[in-house]
Amino acid sequence: xxxxxxxxxxxxxxIGHVTAxxxxxxxxxxxxxxxxxxxxxxxxxxxxxxxxxxxxxxxxGVAGVITAKDVPGKNAYGLxxxxxxxxxxxxxxxxxxxxxxxxxxxxxxxxxxxxxxxxIEEQEPVFDPFKAMEPGAPLVRPEGNVWEFNxxxxxxxxxxxxxxxxxxxxxxxxxxYTTATNDHAPMEPQVSVAYxxxxxxxxxxxxxxxxxxxxxxxxxIFNLPMNKIRYIGGTVGGGFGSKNDIHCDHVAGxxxxxxxxxxxxxxxxxxxxxxxxxxGPWTFYFKDGVKKDGRIIARYxxxxxxTGGYAGMGPYVVDKNSILVAGxxxxxxxxxxGICVFTNKPPCSSMRGFGIINGTAADQLQTARVAEAIGKxxxxxxxxxxxxxxxxxxxxxxxxxxxxxxxxxxxxxxAGIELPAHLKAMSSRGR
Amino acid sequence: xKDVLYFAPTELTEALKxxxxxxxxxxxLAGGTDLVPRINYYELKPEVLVYIGNLGLDYIEQxxxxxxxxxxxxxxxxxxxxxxxxxxxxxxxxxxxxxxxxIRTAGTIGGNLANxxxxxxxxxPLIALGAxxxxxxxxGEREVAVEEFFKGPGETVLQPGELIKEVRVPIxxxxxxxxxxxxxxxxxLSVVNVAVYVEMEKGQRCVDxxxxxxxxxxxxxxxxxxxxxxxGCVLPMSALEGAEFLDKARIEKAAELAxxxxxxxxxxxxxxWYRRKAGKVLVARALAAxxxxxx
Amino acid sequence: xxxxxxxxxxxxxVDTLVKATDTLLDVLREKLxxxxxxxxxxxxxxxACTVLVNGxxxxxxxxxxxxVAGKNVQTVEGLQQDGKLHPxxxxxxxxxxxQCGFCTPGMLIAxxxxxxxxxxxxxxxxxxxxxxxxxxxxxxVEVVEAIQAVAAGKYKE
Ligand SMILES: Cc1cc2nc3c(=O)[nH]c(=O)nc-3n(C[C@H](O)[C@H](O)[C@H](O)COP(=O)(O)OP(=O)(O)OC[C@H]3O[C@@H](n4cnc5c(N)ncnc54)[C@H](O)[C@@H]3O)c2cc1C
Ligand code: FES
Ligand code: FES
Numbered sequence: 001x002x003x004x005x006x007x008x009x010x011x012x013x014x015i016g017h018v019t020a021x022x023x024x025x026x027x028x029x030x031x032x033x034x035x036x037x038x039x040x041x042x043x044x045x046x047x048x049x050x051x052x053x054x055x056x057x058x059x060x061g062v063a064g065v066i067t068a069k070d071v072p073g074k075n076a077y078g079l080x081x082x083x084x085x086x087x088x089x090x091x092x093x094x095x096x097x098x099x100x101x102x103x104x105x106x107x108x109x110x111x112x113x114x115x116x117x118x119x120i121e122e123q124e125p126v127f128d129p130f131k132a133m134e135p136g137a138p139l140v141r142p143e144g145n146v147w148e149f150n151x152x153x154x155x156x157x158x159x160x161x162x163x164x165x166x167x168x169x170x171x172x173x174x175x176x177y178t179t180a181t182n183d184h185a186p187m188e189p190q191v192s193v194a195y196x197x198x199x200x201x202x203x204x205x206x207x208x209x210x211x212x213x214x215x216x217x218x219x220x221i222f223n224l225p226m227n228k229i230r231y232i233g234g235t236v237g238g239g240f241g242s243k244n245d246i247h248c249d250h251v252a253g254x255x256x257x258x259x260x261x262x263x264x265x266x267x268x269x270x271x272x273x274x275x276x277x278x279x280g281p282w283t284f285y286f287k288d289g290v291k292k293d294g295r296i297i298a299r300y301x302x303x304x305x306x307t308g309g310y311a312g313m314g315p316y317v318v319d320k321n322s323i324l325v326a327g328x329x330x331x332x333x334x335x336x337x338g339i340c341v342f343t344n345k346p347p348c349s350s351m352r353g354f355g356i357i358n359g360t361a362a363d364q365l366q367t368a369r370v371a372e373a374i375g376k377x378x379x380x381x382x383x384x385x386x387x388x389x390x391x392x393x394x395x396x397x398x399x400x401x402x403x404x405x406x407x408x409x410x411x412x413x414x415a416g417i418e419l420p421a422h423l424k425a426m427s428s429r430g431r
Numbered sequence: 432x433k434d435v436l437y438f439a440p441t442e443l444t445e446a447l448k449x450x451x452x453x454x455x456x457x458x459x460l461a462g463g464t465d466l467v468p469r470i471n472y473y474e475l476k477p478e479v480l481v482y483i484g485n486l487g488l489d490y491i492e493q494x495x496x497x498x499x500x501x502x503x504x505x506x507x508x509x510x511x512x513x514x515x516x517x518x519x520x521x522x523x524x525x526x527x528x529x530x531x532x533x534i535r536t537a538g539t540i541g542g543n544l545a546n547x548x549x550x551x552x553x554x555x556p557l558i559a560l561g562a563x564x565x566x567x568x569x570x571g572e573r574e575v576a577v578e579e580f581f582k583g584p585g586e587t588v589l590q591p592g593e594l595i596k597e598v599r600v601p602i603x604x605x606x607x608x609x610x611x612x613x614x615x616x617x618x619x620l621s622v623v624n625v626a627v628y629v630e631m632e633k634g635q636r637c638v639d640x641x642x643x644x645x646x647x648x649x650x651x652x653x654x655x656x657x658x659x660x661x662x663g664c665v666l667p668m669s670a671l672e673g674a675e676f677l678d679k680a681r682i683e684k685a686a687e688l689a690x691x692x693x694x695x696x697x698x699x700x701x702x703x704w705y706r707r708k709a710g711k712v713l714v715a716r717a718l719a720a721x722x723x724x725x726x
Numbered sequence: 727x728x729x730x731x732x733x734x735x736x737x738x739x740v741d742t743l744v745k746a747t748d749t750l751l752d753v754l755r756e757k758l759x760x761x762x763x764x765x766x767x768x769x770x771x772x773x774a775c776t777v778l779v780n781g782x783x784x785x786x787x788x789x790x791x792x793x794v795a796g797k798n799v800q801t802v803e804g805l806q807q808d809g810k811l812h813p814x815x816x817x818x819x820x821x822x823x824x825q826c827g828f829c830t831p832g833m834l835i836a837x838x839x840x841x842x843x844x845x846x847x848x849x850x851x852x853x854x855x856x857x858x859x860x861x862x863x864x865x866x867v868e869v870v871e872a873i874q875a876v877a878a879g880k881y882k883e
Contacts, residue, residue, distance in 0.1 A: 017824035018824055027761040235827065240862070436746060460790060467787070467788040533776050
């Protein structure tokens with residue numbers, strides 16, 4: 001151990017990377033391997049009235065075509081398993097999978113896709129989460145456009161009495177903040193290679209960030225016990241949360257099961273950008289009750305998260321955001337309502353921080369606005385309100401090993417900012 | 432998939448024969464940096480590819496008072512050429528600021544023009560410098576001013592069977608300047624770009640001014656109204672007679688007129704509003720630098 | 727319709743059958759199993775597929791395979807000489823200039839192209855040299871430092 005502590009350690013995979021001996025999934029080529037292309041919905045919302053793949057199946061060079069009918073198990077996956085691998089009927093976003101073709105090469109597979117007859121009854125989509133919440137809005141989902149948490153249509157954080165806090169405040173400060181959709185854009189696009197191995201197991205080379213978690217979902221889709229699936233992970237060319245969701249393994253696996261030949265399914269960069277899960281967009285409304293001395297004594301936050309056509313990790317992202325959006329402050333009265341809304345857009349899911357950094361961005365802007373409203377430096381407001389050892393957070397947890405004040409002091413130092421003496425004298429050990 | 436034919440002729444006459452034979456079916460391939468992404472993404476399904484990289488059209492020469500650049504000359508070569516830097520500074524600068532090293536080594540001047548993107552970086556300096564393109568086909572040769580070469584996004588006066596053989600840039604006495612605003616410093620298409628050419632008699636009276644705007648209209652645009660208000664103007668401290676002073680106000684007037692002539696659009700890179708605002712500043716800066724006026 | 731394509735790959739002659747629309751990236755990766763150039767975008771944007779053709783850096787994904795007939799193509803597979811790592815490879819490794827490693831082959835080739843022409847580049851020139859290579863993991867600082875170290879002669883034999 002001693003030889004590592006306090007020493008820079010060279011990466012164990014570094015030589016592989018610089019010699020390009022590292023093998024990524026798209027680097028794998030199996031003899032006789034076929035290539036998959038997927039037919040995706042050209043419309044944002046609609047119902048499939050007719051789907052005929054026979055002409056594609058007959059095309060020379062095509063080894064197989066699969067649709068929702070070829071899913072032996074459960075045609076649903078996800079942390080909340082609500083998204084079909086191939087949609088049998090309802091289309092909830094542009095780019096939703098309808099059918100897949102395996103052919104000798106991607107050019108042939110693309111040509112075969114053009115031969116699939118698809119008749120969709122287009123319906124009016126809704127893209128804006130606020131419009132989606134209005135009565136009479138087009139229904140993205142039959143059960144309604146707002147996700148049901150176990151606590152109802154909102155994720156609730158309740159601490160103290162915000163109304164009392166507002167009444168006692170010197171100033172009320174409100175603000176609305178929005179963050180946009182982001183794509184993870186790892187350098188390696190999604191890809192999967194699947195084949196039936198020598199022991200008749202379905203083998204899949206995956207870029208998954210969550211092997212065991214995804215393996216569970218795949219067993220349900222394939223209707224196979226775990227010991228019949230060899231799920232092989234390895235080096236990933238960047239994930240940033242995008243590889244927390246399955247994008248290719250289910251399609252490749254289903255195809256290999258059907259045609260019993262090795263297959264590769266990979267996204268182009270454009271497919272990757274257009275159709276994979278995203279960091280969902282947010283709107284944050286803040287209302288703070290503030291004392292002239294800088295103390296925030298009440299904070300009300302309402303958040304609206306747009307999770308697209310399927311849940312993905314959206315509700316979980318809202319959970320995490322709700323817990324932390326009020327910020328690392330000793331605010332005695334907190335009320336948070338988190339709402340997760342469906343729209344006709346690609347599903348949103350995890351991306352670096354699961355909604356926490358979106359909330360932090362909003363909280364930081366709001367706290368700066370609070371400082372402005374009472375004529376104080378934002379540092380001052382952050383220092384005064386920062387959690388101290390033993391404080392109680394809004395979710396009733398006791399803060400242990402607090403270090404925010406020390407971290408802020410160090411950040412100021414690194415940024416070349418001279419803090420006033422009374423802030424420098426503060427400590428996380430007490431108020 | 433239909434078989435795609437590929438030819439890599441080594442003589443110009445051979446290339447022209449192939450282009451005549453296949454007519455509209457033929458797609459000219461130079462560096463491929465505009466063409467191949469479209470092939471990779473099935474937006475373009477070529478039938479016959481005629482590669483023009485082996486025709487010896489890769490040259491930069493000076494002859495008859497002109498800078499002559501072969502159509503298949505890579506952007507990198509133009510950026511690195513001392514001759515271009517000296518005789519056509521705006522073109523050298525546009526080449527230097529275009530794309531990134533591995534794109535510049537492949538992408539060519541002919542491809543940049545024939546692709547007819549409204550944002551093509553080499554088009555504006557060539558318009559400002561009064562350059563022409565020489566178009567050849569099996570039937571013969573014609574010379575067209577670069578400002579008349581473009582008809583719309585992706586559309587030019589090129590006829591089936593015709594290719595750009597070279598670009599001719601008249602060598603003039605004045606000063607040319609190219610300025611580009613992108614989303615980042617390198618490897619970025621122009622949100623707006625500007626090229627100007629200004630010739631000052633005795634360094635004091637403007638006897639020739641040309642202004643071109645990129646990414647501000649369906650085609651790279653020459654702004655004649657802006658040029659008009661600069662002609663004959665003299666520097667404020669000049670002893671020469673002149674119609675008007677060439678000062679900050681005049682330059683701003685010219686910039687305003689240039690923007691008024693443009694018709695930018697909103698797209699993924701910027702809004703029309705932003706393009707107008709930024710474009711005006713860029714025109715003024717370029718003119719000031721070329722005329723030697725402080726603004 | 728397939729064409730025979732012959733060229734030199736890392737110093738050795740190769741022949742292969744290709745379609746007119748196959749890119750050099752398709753040829754290297756899918757036909758020849760030379761997988762150091764990565765397919766990040768097929769659109770010229772990311773630089774992960776950068777290789778040298780007659781010593782010049784190009785995007786393999788934008789290069790029609792048949793256009794390299796008779797030319798010399800170099801990839802990271804050809805960087806090692808006599809089993810020894812190239813100075814850039816050692817420097818990248820020791821400067822932690824590869825995180826997930828997906829952009830690394832393209833970065834190495836861009837760096838080699840730069841140093842072959844300009845063995846003592848300024849920091850600005852290094853940044854310009856790799857300006858066409860995206861790294862989502864954000865190793866740019868380490869990549870620049872690695873190239874600077876090689877340029878400063880720290881990785882001579
Ligand atoms: C990542 C990236 C960044 C880029 N950045 C920039 C930038 O900053 N600025 C910019 O202006 N451009 C940029 N481009 C676009 C492109 O690189 C240039 O336009 C380049 O000069 C095109 O030349 P080419 O030889 O590659 O053309 P090709 O792709 O070979 O051809 C383009 C078109 O021109 C036709 N053609 C080519 N040569 C001739 C000829 N001699 N006669 C008739 N027709 C011909 C072809 O048939 C085709 O239609 C970028 C491209 C990429 C991929
Ligand atoms: S794959 Fe060639 S530049 Fe991205
Ligand atoms: S190391 Fe991951 S993209 Fe560069």
